[in-house]
Amino acid sequence: MKALKQVEAQFEIEFDSQKEAEIVLSAIQPEICDSPSDRAMTEVKCENKVLFIYIKAQDSPSLRASINSYLRWITLSQQVLKLS
Secondary structure, X not given: OOOOOOEEEEEEEEOOOHHHHHHHHHHHHHXXXXXXXXXXXXXXXXXXXXXXXXXXXOOHHHHHHHHHHHHHHHHHHHHHHHHO
């Protein structure tokens, strides 16, 4: 059986407003710029009220870990926004 060379995921999250999407992007920007792992590469962009996330990783565990991390950070950002 041949191992996969790279795996990737792409998803989009729609927010209630463009401002909310931009705030969440700003909140996770430090994580994007200073990734703790060299095993995954992430691109995030905001268009209107949609956040587009593209992750390319060397293997499935790295991809899963990256997806989980970004979803947790986004969820946390949304929860903080609701408190304000």
